[in-house]
Amino acid sequence: MIRVGIVGATGYGGAELIRLLAGHPQVRIANLYSSSSQGEPLDQVFPHVYDLGLPALSAIDAEHLSKENDVVFFATPAGVSAKLSPQVVELGGKVIDLSGDFRLESPAVYQEWYKKEAAPETWIKRAVYGLTEWNKEQVAGASLIANPGCYPTAALLALLPLAKSGWVAADSWIVDAKSGVSGAGRGVSLGVHYSEINESIHAYKVGSHQHTPEIEQEITRQSGAETTIQFTPHLVPMTRGILATAYGKLTNEVSQAQIQELYASAYADQLFVRIRPAGSHPRTKEVYGSNYCDIAVHVDERTGRVILLSVIDNVVKGAAGQAIHNMNVMFELPETMGLPLVPLFP
């Protein structure tokens, strides 16, 4: 059994790791860590795990983290993993970091978008970007995984096949993304007050969301073409789910069937990406609670554009599920182990 530790067990990412790992046949949840609630039973914080026999919350300590776990998940705010993960790995541990601390290659870019000091550059270089479908080999050998952000997961899985094809102008990509509120975490603020969010939708951080450079970096890396994207996130009155609607200008005449085929090939061996039939409009509800990313492709001949629709559950494929998928690859387990396949519907 793999002994797993979770840092940041009192947030939503932590809760979802616990839900999925508790049902994983090769895992034992060995340790739960929290900076704020040491010693408390987890059900004080999360009554839904009442009576489930989970470990109480421990204080965070690098040595404990590395010795008492075979792998440590960080589901923490920006800045925490940057400091701790290098120590854990140095001491022989493995880390899967759900925060953004090791995703951006350039410390300067990190500092510009996150408004925080970046992790040490040597450690950024050692980290593997855990977009499982596109980096499986490196993930298999990694000891430090930078698990992708929720928006980048939905966007990249949709954009990468076309970005690599060269059929879309690299400077034309627009990603208009819509997210449920759980993506904002469990911290309280007027911005997540029920009465302010319900019966309303709004855009936020137009032109300045920190997931922008992450998407650009990975498209550039995979396609070889320097890419700038326009990214706009929106907050939707729902708890879970991300829909990314992406627009690209086709550089030559490509048919619906050709792009459909491109995507079918790109993901033929990938168990968690479903390319939906032509004409589909996937709903976030259709991947709820699952690790799927469902993608539909629409070629609009009238305008010469391709429109991509990509849906994920932000807490699963956009966070905990993808992290466990990476763990399965690192430990040479079947990829779907512990990741229930059928979404919760309705």
Add this chain to the structure above:
Amino acid sequence: MIRVGIVGATGYGGAELIRLLAGHPQVRIANLYSSSSQGEPLDQVFPHVYDLGLPALSAIDAEHLSKENDVVFFATPAGVSAKLSPQVVELGGKVIDLSGDFRLESPAVYQEWYKKEAAPETWIKRAVYGLTEWNKEQVAGASLIANPGCYPTAALLALLPLAKSGWVAADSWIVDAKSGVSGAGRGVSLGVHYSEINESIHAYKVGSHQHTPEIEQEITRQSGAETTIQFTPHLVPMTRGILATAYGKLTNEVSQAQIQELYASAYADQLFVRIRPAGSHPRTKEVYGSNYCDIAVHVDERTGRVILLSVIDNVVKGAAGQAIHNMNVMFELPETMGLPLVPLFP
């Protein structure tokens, strides 16, 4: 492997049976039946199961049902199972019926509340009421299970220990229940139109809901005291979940601690009932997607009443999950097999 057939696979109960049974290690989903969509792949009806390799929809036929499955689940409207289940059992099959057709002992009572002809009385007598925690032995030997209704599940698990204790006046019970909209099924009507339901709550069928006699019958059976309850269902703007708030008049002075102890004992060996600590106010979200029933007990000394709060996921514990629990008992499998323990949160 147990070959399972599902009649009514295109409704919400069917969808949830599929979700849970697809992950059940001792089950193979052998056949899906539908009266309306034979021959169609299920993902035409439910895109969330796209690419999951489920069987296409078959026409309903008693012989096929009994021969090609080791157990058949009926997730059908009132009246369907009344006709088919006797044939299936006669031919040697086992049936777990999620509809109300075999729950009421008296055909006259059925006809009064359901406004339909009842199933044959001899068959009603052969059926076992599948409130698993309270009828486990009979369930183990049954070939026809009447799976409890969603409201009765939440109400009975809460009321039975006190009803048996004699500490509450039998004619004083009031059950004020609140349900998500999935309980109304997938059929379309103005009553489930999003714009009519959202940002609103209302009671319905005051004094006339067909789950009333089911609750009364089982309390009377278990307690020996002829019991009439007041039952009021409400529709809440959410998809899943039932909260039953129940009120009983205490006949003598009983303390919070005594009732707390009564409940702890009553459910000490039951894996899917969690008695929450004194002072708790369980939220339906805390059992979301799980087979738990969480119960809190409040003694109000000022008024001489006990208030019970009972929450379930109506689609799981109130339907598909409880049905699978019954199947596990019938086939001598571990009770929790295929029923993930950690609720989906948030």
Add this chain to the structure above:
Amino acid sequence: MIRVGIVGATGYGGAELIRLLAGHPQVRIANLYSSSSQGEPLDQVFPHVYDLGLPALSAIDAEHLSKENDVVFFATPAGVSAKLSPQVVELGGKVIDLSGDFRLESPAVYQEWYKKEAAPETWIKRAVYGLTEWNKEQVAGASLIANPGCYPTAALLALLPLAKSGWVAADSWIVDAKSGVSGAGRGVSLGVHYSEINESIHAYKVGSHQHTPEIEQEITRQSGAETTIQFTPHLVPMTRGILATAYGKLTNEVSQAQIQELYASAYADQLFVRIRPAGSHPRTKEVYGSNYCDIAVHVDERTGRVILLSVIDNVVKGAAGQAIHNMNVMFELPETMGLPLVPLFP
């Protein structure tokens, strides 16, 4: 024109007072007061009033309050009005207090349920309980109005006619109430976090909500029979609306028609109470944004109980709308002035 001042203009009650008073043909919103944001334009706090020409936020000062306004509304947390309102009235002002500070006749009861020091008893005695339909004469001559709580408004309008009739056992009343989240105010906490509230319902403060003694006091006062009620509030995933479902034990055989007639008479001259036809199940949405209280009566002959369904918009009839109704009565204006009659639907 009546010069109106609003203390607590940055909360939801304040926002609704502004919405309605801005359209009132005999009112000028003269001053807005806030303890936290003096000098700021209101649209910094509430962007929905952008460009509406409202006064900026002023510091709270008793002399300013009494001199610069013809009437002052307090939409403040418990304790604020208790201190200020006596000063304002002493200086010649009129006050309509939406908080609970002057509602309970007994300071001891206030302290027990509110866990705060009560207002001076002489001032409590001078205050008039502003349940307009039942106290119209006293309201007309008052200089200090204790505007009823949201739950008491829905409960009392439903219970009073029957409570006065003597047809229901005074110790049998149970009020199971369901409220939208706006009732909790604009303050931030985990309890109003969108992801915690959405897709969930729960009871809270079972047996201990501070609106309990308010309901009991007014029923006792109006009926002359010492009355204890069981009151349970619930939080529903919606922003506005309260549904009170009330249960009473009939002491003798009374028919649906008799009670229907009782209610029709009781409210024959009241413009904001609509007694719905027998068999109705009013939805909170059907009074959304309006000052109506809609009531339906159900006699259940099987159980010998009456079930009352009462719906209001908690922010209007349960707060700002009722307060303006009281103002209209105090200033001898038409009762419906400034209170739009048609609810917002859907």
Add this chain to the structure above:
Amino acid sequence: MIRVGIVGATGYGGAELIRLLAGHPQVRIANLYSSSSQGEPLDQVFPHVYDLGLPALSAIDAEHLSKENDVVFFATPAGVSAKLSPQVVELGGKVIDLSGDFRLESPAVYQEWYKKEAAPETWIKRAVYGLTEWNKEQVAGASLIANPGCYPTAALLALLPLAKSGWVAADSWIVDAKSGVSGAGRGVSLGVHYSEINESIHAYKVGSHQHTPEIEQEITRQSGAETTIQFTPHLVPMTRGILATAYGKLTNEVSQAQIQELYASAYADQLFVRIRPAGSHPRTKEVYGSNYCDIAVHVDERTGRVILLSVIDNVVKGAAGQAIHNMNVMFELPETMGLPLVPLFP
């Protein structure tokens, strides 16, 4: 008093016309028409108008429509007004048509996108497109108004100033719009079933929504530059509200301040358009129940694009409110009469 008739009084557009017109000081709601429910009182269909003294539903008849009303509003499905409105106007009546029947200049384009026969071309030519802010003079003299669609209203008010400026490439416009469910009307279907919509978002009619040519036509007309737009509508789990997020490629370097100034000038004299300060992210909730369109402008220097955020209440500014605004202009009444200015919040 203006006698108003409403055809299609049993839909959501009709309900909102009634709400607003009932409070309009110069209007009497004289007649309500319905093809399905003649003779019925309206509160059979809409309990929220119980006891409001509205006229019962009449059968639709062109002569009655023209003689008994000073103006007739059509809130009907495509095809109804195309046949009736010409007759009504011929008989001397005035018509404000909320359907799409007279919006598109070209019958061929109508037929292509609506899949229906178009209205007679001579009548299309007589109709005035009722985007009030941009066509006020023609509206004043019109007898047949084609009231704009909900999406076009949000999109056009945002795009027109920049489209006319020439600062954005005409072929670069992308409008990604998000709507509440009320826009789909009151008809029942799986597509508006609560359990299918709640906790989910999806795009629909990608590249094929019938509001696309309406937006293109009006931009082309106002700017003189032949314009093709990419338009994608989405369904959001809320009842009311539209947010249009629009993207345009700047053709030369224009600053945030310049565009901010452009919009301030364009709408300086318009009472229902609020240009929000730089950096704003308007929420649909901030215009709820009101006739406002709030617009924010974001220049992204990094990408050379402008992003426009435009929010309306689809049932008010996107339908009934704009229609009444047009009526006010036609009858030389103050523009804001009957259109309450303060949005409902929260």
